[in-house]
Amino acid sequence: xxxxxxxxxxxxxxxxxxxxxxxxxxxxxxxxxxxxxxxxxxxxxxxxxxxxxxxxxxxxxxxxxxxxxxxxxxxxxxxxxxxxxxxxxxxxxxxxxxxxxxxxxxxxxxxxxxxxxxxxxxxxxxxxxxxxxxxxxxxxxxxxxxxxxxxxxxxxxxxxxxxxxxxxxxxxxxxxxxxxxxxxxxxxxxxxxxxxxxxxxxxxxxxxxxxxxxxxxxxxxxxxxxxxxxxxxxxxxxxxxxxxxxxxxxxxxxxxxxxxxxxxxxxxxxxxxxxxxxxxxxxxxxxxxxxxxxxxxxxxxxxxxxxxxxxxxxxxxxxxxxxxxxxxxxxxxxxxxxxxxxxxxxxxxxxxxxxxxxxxxxxxxxxxxxxxxxxxxxxxxxxxxxxxxxxxxxxxxxxxxxxxxxxxxxxxxxxxxxxxxxxxxxxxxxxxxxxxxxxxxxxxxxxxxxxxxxxxxxxxxxxxxxxxxxxxxxxxxxxxxxxxxxxxxxxxxxxxxxxxxxxxxxxxxxxxxxxxxxxxxxxxxxxxxxxxxxxxxxxxxxxxxxxxxxxxxxxxxxxxxxxxxxxxxxxxxxxxxxxxxxxxxxxxxxxxxxxxxxxxxxxxxxxxxxxxxxxxxxxxxxxxxxxxxxxxxxx
Amino acid sequence: xxxxxxxxxxxxxxxxxxxxxxxxxxxxxxxxxxxxxxxxxxxxxxxxxxxxxxxxxxxxxxxxxxxxxxxxxxxxxxxxxxxxxxxxxxxxxxxxxxxxxxxxxxxxxxxxxxxxxxxxxxxxxxxxxxxxxxxxxxxxxxxxxxxxxxxxxxxxxxxxxxxxxxxxxxxxxxxxxxxxxxxxxxxxxxxxxxxxxxxxxxxxxxxxxxxxxxxxxxxxxxxxxxxxxxxxxxxxxxxxxxxxxxxxxxxxxxxx
Numbered sequence: 089x090x091x092x093x094x095x096x097x098x099x100x101x102x103x104x105x106x107x108x109x110x111x112x113x114x115x116x117x118x119x120x121x122x123x124x125x126x127x128x129x130x131x132x133x134x135x136x137x138x139x140x141x142x143x144x145x146x147x148x149x150x151x152x153x154x155x156x157x158x159x160x161x162x163x164x165x166x167x168x169x170x171x172x173x174x175x176x177x178x179x180x181x182x183x184x185x186x187x188x189x190x191x192x193x194x195x196x197x198x199x200x201x202x203x204x205x206x207x208x209x210x211x212x213x214x215x216x217x218x219x220x221x222x223x224x225x226x227x228x229x230x231x232x233x234x235x236x237x238x239x240x241x242x243x244x245x246x247x248x249x250x251x252x253x254x255x256x257x258x259x260x261x262x263x264x265x266x267x268x269x270x271x272x273x274x275x276x277x278x279x280x281x282x283x284x285x286x287x288x289x290x291x292x293x294x295x296x297x298x299x300x301x302x303x304x305x306x307x308x309x310x311x312x313x314x315x316x317x318x319x320x321x322x323x324x325x326x327x328x329x330x331x332x333x334x335x336x337x338x339x340x341x342x343x344x345x346x347x348x349x350x351x352x353x354x355x356x357x358x359x360x361x362x363x364x365x366x367x368x369x370x371x372x373x374x375x376x377x378x379x380x381x382x383x384x385x386x387x388x389x390x391x392x393x394x395x396x397x398x399x400x401x402x403x404x405x406x407x408x409x410x411x412x413x414x415x416x417x418x419x420x421x422x423x424x425x426x427x428x429x430x431x432x433x434x435x436x437x438x439x440x441x442x443x444x445x446x447x448x449x450x451x452x453x454x455x456x457x458x459x460x461x462x463x464x465x466x467x468x469x470x471x472x473x474x475x476x477x478x479x480x481x482x483x484x485x486x487x488x489x490x491x492x493x494x495x496x497x498x499x500x501x502x503x504x505x506x507x508x509x510x511x512x513x514x515x516x517x518x519x520x521x522x523x524x525x526x527x528x529x530x531x532x533x534x535x536x537x538x539x540x541x542x543x544x545x546x547x548x549x550x551x552x553x554x555x556x557x558x559x560x561x562x563x564x565x566x567x568x569x570x571x572x573x574x575x576x577x578x579x580x581x582x583x584x585x586x587x588x589x590x591x592x593x594x595x596x597x598x599x600x601x602x603x604x605x606x607x608x609x610x611x612x613x614x615x616x617x618x619x620x621x622x623x624x625x626x627x628x629x630x631x632x633x634x635x636x637x638x639x640x641x642x643x644x645x646x647x648x649x650x651x652x653x654x655x656x657x658x659x660x661x662x663x664x665x666x667x668x669x670x671x672x673x674x675x676x677x678x679x680x681x682x683x684x685x686x687x688x689x690x691x692x693x694x695x696x697x698x699x700x701x702x703x704x705x706x707x708x709x710x711x712x713x714x715x716x717x718x719x720x721x722x723x
Numbered sequence: 724x725x726x727x728x729x730x731x732x733x734x735x736x737x738x739x740x741x742x743x744x745x746x747x748x749x750x751x752x753x754x755x756x757x758x759x760x761x762x763x764x765x766x767x768x769x770x771x772x773x774x775x776x777x778x779x780x781x782x783x784x785x786x787x788x789x790x791x792x793x794x795x796x797x798x799x800x801x802x803x804x805x806x807x808x809x810x811x812x813x814x815x816x817x818x819x820x821x822x823x824x825x826x827x828x829x830x831x832x833x834x835x836x837x838x839x840x841x842x843x844x845x846x847x848x849x850x851x852x853x854x855x856x857x858x859x860x861x862x863x864x865x866x867x868x869x870x871x872x873x874x875x876x877x878x879x880x881x882x883x884x885x886x887x888x889x890x891x892x893x894x895x896x897x898x899x900x901x902x903x904x905x906x907x908x909x910x911x912x913x914x915x916x917x918x919x920x921x922x923x924x925x926x927x928x929x930x931x932x933x934x935x936x937x938x939x940x941x942x943x944x945x946x947x948x949x950x951x952x953x954x955x956x957x958x959x960x961x962x963x964x965x966x967x968x969x970x971x972x973x974x975x976x977x978x979x
Contacts, residue, residue, distance in 0.1 A: 122859035123871065233864075234922055351869035707910060 089303075089312045089340045097273035098296040100137070100174035102338045104268060107134035114315065116341070117163050120348035120356055128163060136163075136250065138264050140171035143253030144202060145263065147226055151176040151270075154198045154279065158182040158191065158213075159206025161320040161346050164230035164246055166334060168204040169324070173277055173296075174268045180279040180291070181325030183670045184210065185663065192217045198279050198291055198521065199223055204246070207231040211243050218242055273297040278334075279521060280327045280474045291521035292474045294327070299335040301514035302477040305496035306336075309468075309483050310444050316363035317441070318342040321353055321371075326671070327474050328448055332366050357438030365442060369450040370672050372467065375437065376456050377580035379463075381606055394433075397425035401462035409488075430463045439465055446470045446481075449671060450570075453578045454489035461487070469493050471549065476536040477515030480549045491548035501549060502535075508555050509542040510535040557676070559590045567596070567649040573674075575641045580606045581633060584661045586674050587651065588687060595652040597690045599683060600634055601660045607633075622715050625656045631720050639722060653690050653721045657683075658699060658713070690719055729754040729930045730775070730806075730898055735784030737770055737954075744770040745781065746954045752898065757924050757931040759941040759962075762951035763975050768934045769811060771951070772900050775932075776808050777801045788898075803831050807896035811903045813883045817876035821867060821886045824875055825858045828890040832857075861892045864926075865919055881912040888916075892923065899923065901933045905940060913937065917944050938976065942966065950975060 096102050106116070110130040117128040128136075144155075155172045157165050157179055169179040180198045182191055184206070191213050195203060201223055205211045211229050215238075218224060227243040229235060235243065257264070277296045281289040306312075318337065322329040337344045342364070347356040357365075367375070383394050404422045407414050434440055445460070448470040460467040468482040471492035479501065482493040495501040499513035516536045519527040530537045541552040552558065553568040560566050569587035576585045576598070583603040589596035602625050611618055611630070618624040634656055642650040661667040667679050680687070689697035696718045702710055730752040737745040745767045752758050760768050773779040775786055777798030786793040793801060815824050832854065835847040843851075862868055865885050870878060875886060884904060891899060901920070905913045917940050923929050935941050941948060942962040950958040950965065952974045958965060965971055 122856065122863065123868070234918070234925075236925060348868050349866075355869075355872075705910065 089307050090314050092300075092339065097300070098173065098271040098275065099277060099299065099335055099338055100170055100268050100271060102341075103134060103137065103170055103174075104265075106130050106338055106341050115343055116337075117166070117344045117346065118360075119163050119346040120352070120359070123348075125345075125359065133163070133167065136167045137170045137174060138257070139250035139253035140167055140246070141174050141253065141264050141267070142256045142260070143249035143251075144171060144175065145260070146252045146256035147202070147249075149175060149177065149201065151267065153177045153202070154180055154200045155202045155204060156180045156182055156191075156195045156198060156200040157204045157324070158184060158186070158210045159204070159230070160184060160350060161322075161324065161329070161333075162206065162230065163344075163346060164206075165204070165324060166337070166344070168228070168246075169278075169334060172202075173275075174264065174271070176267060176271055176275055178276045178278055178293070180281070181323065181330070182281075183323055183325045185670060186213075187664075188213045188216050192220065193289070194281060194291075195221055195224060197289075201225050203227045205229050205243075208234040211235060211238070215242060271296070273300070274518075276518060278327075278330050280325070280330065282474050290523055290526055292327075293518045293521050294330070294477070295518055298477055298515050298517060299331055300339060302331040302472075303336045303339050305478055305499065305515070306331075306481070308497055309481050312336075312340045312342075312364070314341055315343050316340070316443075317345060317360050318364045319345050319347070319353075319357055319360055319362040321347060321350075322366055322368060326368075326449075327477065328366055328446075328470075328472070331477065332364070332446075354438075358435070359438075361438055361441040363441055363443050365439075365445045367445065367447060368671065369447050369452045372445075372447050372452055372456065372460070373577060376459055376578070377603070377606060379433070379437070380580050381609065385609070393429055397429035398462055400425045401430070401464075402458065405458060405461055426464055433463055434465065442466070444468060448472060450574075450673060453574045455575070456578050457487075457489040471551065472515075473511075473536070473538055473540070475517045475530065476511045476513065476538065477517075479509075479511055479513070479515075488548055490550065491545065492542075492551045493549065494547050495549055500535075501544070503543060504537075506555065507541045507543070507552075507558075509538045509540045509549070509551075511538060512536070561589055561596075561648055562591050562594060563648060565646075565648045567646075572596075572598075572641065572645065572649065572651065576600070576637065579637045581610065582637060584668075584674070586661075586676065586679055588680065589649075593687075594691060596649060597687070598638070598651050598654040599679075599686065600638075600654055600656050602630065602634070602656055604660070621660070622658045622713070625658055626715075626718055631656055631718065635720055635722065638720075642722065651722065653693075653719055655686060655690065655697070655717050655719050657686075658715050658717055659701065686717070693721070694719060727754045728752075729788070731785075731787040732771075732774070733785040733787065735771075735774055735781045735786065737767075737774060737779055737781040743954050745774070748784075748951070748954070748956050750949055750956065750959075752930055752932055753947075754930055755924070755928050756946040757920065757933060757944055759945035759948040760932060760934045760951065761936070761938070761941055761948060761965075761975065765953075766951040767954045768951055769902055770954075772808060772902055772932070772934065775900060776806065802894055802896075805895075805897035806900065807891035807894045807898075808900035809884075809887045809891050809902055809904055811906065813880070813887050815875045815883060815887055815890065818874065820872050820874055821878070821889070822858070822862075822871050824886055825861065825889050825893050826854065828893050829854045829858065831894055857895070858893050861889050864892070864922060865889050866915075881908050884908065884912075884916070885919075888919065896929060899929050899931045901931060901935075903934055903936065905935055905937055913940060920944060 096105055107130045112129040112131050114130055115127045116130045116133045118125045157168055159165055172179050180194055182194050202225055203214055205214055205227055211227055214227050228246050228249050230246040232245050273296045275296055276293045277299055278294050279291040281291050320333045324330055345360045347353040400421045404414055404418055445465055445467040469492045471480045472478040479499055480493040480495040502510050504510055512535045539555050541555045541558055543550050553570050558566050572587045573585050576582050581603055582600055584601040585598055587598045604621050638651050638654055663670055667675055686697050696716050698716050700714045728751050732750045735745055735748045762768055774781050835850055839847040867885055870882055905916050921944055924931055948962055948965045949956055950971050958968050958971045
């Protein structure tokens with residue numbers, strides 16, 4: 089990372105500094121478009137930010153105003169956000185699959201005066217609610233497709249905004265620079281709305297200081313070199329992308345790469361071979377299952393060598409975990425395995441130059457961590473929360489899969505009597521917007537109360553579960569459903585799972601979602617015929633397969649936490665039906681409520697349960713699916 | 724924009740032996756409009772399209788376009804006059820990638836000769852880049868970036884239909900003839916396809932003749948509709964007029 093002068097204390101100031109230093113000589117961003125990588129030099133980026141900022145000023149943007157941004161990762165998102173920050177404003181990121189009422193909540197609650205929206209789909213959402221948002225001045229879009237004939241008094245193309253800006257700049261020279269130089273490190277840079285597993289989303293306010301701190305601590309455990317390749321893929325609505333992409337991008341600085349579309353990322357990532365990758369736990373899980381499925385589909389010879397190489401690699405990892413010396417022969421074999429098998433595997437998935445892969449958001453199973461390390465990917469658990477930014481990370485030479493790493497230097501971590509993780513650091517946020525009561529609840533004596541249950545073990549932090557999610561069983565023993573769920577989800581055939589248990593339940597049970605693609609392929613290989621998800625999920629062979637997976641996981645669990653019965657659900661959990669959050673975390677209460685009849689059936693030890701569920705179609709119609717699902721019991 | 728006659732069929736009669744497929748059909752496609760052609764199975768809708776694209780030669784009548792009678796022009800040259808079509812059953816090179824399928828359709832615009840293609844630099848290279856760019860525009864329009872390099876034979880049906888539409892579009896037609904572009908698609912795929920057709924029509928001003936069975940789609944996106952029944956044109960008008968027309972209801976739409 090480049091050293092930072094003390095007076096460069098905001099992200100826009102850093103951007104200006106990089107633009108002066110690198111001008112047209114160095115690339116700041118690459119965006120794949122029309123099948124090729126289009127480059128933006130630092131000066132280009134700076135000019136865009138400036139034009140957009142002037143454009144906003146010409147439309148009445150005032151210092152401290154907020155903008156809401158909704159779209160995929162694109163250079164325009166970054167420019168708009170930096171433009172608002174240059175003028176002393178803050179940005180609010182919104183996930184693209186939010187429904188209009190959710191978008192309205194974010195815009196309204198944050199008092200946003202401008203909205204940047206990617207395309208017609210998003211613009212339509214906002215125009216639908218435009219009349220109910222008196223503070224909203226204008227919607228600005230950057231993909232004009234289908235928007236050619238829209239009313240420009242409400243929504244305009246970002247290019248028009250930039251033109252307005254250039255004109256405004258002629259009459260107001262140096263105004264932008266004046267605003268920019270007035271920025272202070274304690275100014276609020278972003279609002280991150282907490283994903284809302286409980287109640288209404290709260291807008292956590294993070295300052296430039298918070299973000300710069302977070303990138304700074306990452307540097308403690310990884311040396312970043314300037315101009316390393318970074319893939320911007322995680323939504324900037326999530327704090328982690330704000331830290332790595334939007335702040336790290338200018339502080340380190342990195343070359344930011346934007347995939348053509350979310351669907352093309354597998355191809356695009358091979359073009360880039362990024363040095364640093366940040367994936368959510370779900371993405372790592374899907375990568376692992378893709379690798380496993382592709383290998384299974386491969387020729388017997390390749391499968392043989394893959395398994396052999398994996399065994400060698402696991403042996404070496406085991407020795408390293410136990411602190412044993414690695415034998416000369418093992419070292420040679422491992423190098424051979426890496427050269428012949430893993431090198432090309434890494435190439436296939438775009439990891440040839442990768443130095444570090446971060447995972448966060450939800451815990452990832454130790455087995456999967458081991459798999460990635462075995463194939464030569466340096467994956468690390470990164471632990472943080474929206475309110476306290478980054479807290480802990482694995483060190484290169486000290487990776488223990490079951491932990492979430494070692495707390496950063498300067499980050500004070502303690503465990504409360506209740507078992508809750510408390511944090512005090514430069515990353516702790518400024519509070520929730522317009523919500524001092526909630527802020528007071530979580531910020532006490534300078535410590536942020538995470539509501540995460542954890543423990544400190546030989547310097548490492550271990551995450552157990554949300555404090556509120558730890559469940560006491562009828563015999564008084566505690567267990568963590570999440571821990572079991574993660575282990576089950578490691579199977580490529582299990583897409584989602586929720587585990588149930590508690591004082592009111594005689595034993596632990598589970599509702600599983602099969603992975604339609606992978607189980608479908610598995611069935612095809614066995615020449616099984618099936619019609620729909622419903623049909624496939626209830627096939628005897630599929631249930632046997634699931635039984636085997638559950639038994640495997642049970643074998644590593646203590647007796648009281650083992651799953652005694654499960655069903656394979658007739659549908660997938662769906663964010664649109666409020667069963668998952670937008671980051672694909674389970675919404676436990678709604679799921680338990682919705683499937684209470686199934687649960688009742690399981691605990692009455694019925695053989696099968698008739699189900700009827702409402703399904704909402706794309707066009708808004710609602711239909712009913714009736715079927716019968718079978719309960720599977722284990723010994 | 725709509726109003727000026729872009730293509731006109733005059734008293735077209737087509738028969739196969741004793742079977743009359745089209746009898747004395749006259750129809751006008753106006754510039755910049757989306758014209759729906761509907762009717763029961765065997766009404767002669769596809770025959771109509773085949774007469775325009777030169778697959779069939781009617782016994783009587785004229786198809787007037789750019790002051791020429793298309794019936795007097797060889798079928799393989801019609802695309803060069805700016806008329807492209809898609810087929811009811813997808814007709815693509817299944818062994819080639821989506822991109823190669825689109826490139827192949829560009830051949831009518833390629834200027835360089837065999838010799839300069841052999842030495843792939845200079846003018847021919849510049850031209851190739853130009854064509855690739857034109858194709859990428861269509862790739863982007865139809866949102867098929869992620870299947871650019873996929874072999875067409877391995878694609879699901881809905882996507883093949885999209886590639887086929889792309890192939891018609893890269894020829895930069897003035898008139899686009901679509902033969903049931905949404906057959907066999909699910910609701911979501913139909914919505915996408917409908918949006919593409921509207922985008923093409925709005926963005927490029929392409930006149931579209933659309934054969935489709937899904938009444939919801941036809942009523943939604945077309946400007947005018949012509950109804951065929953047993954080779955006769957029984958009605959013509961705006962979607963609202965067609966919905967109310969007793970003859971059409973009797974022959975095709977059915978009573979509610």
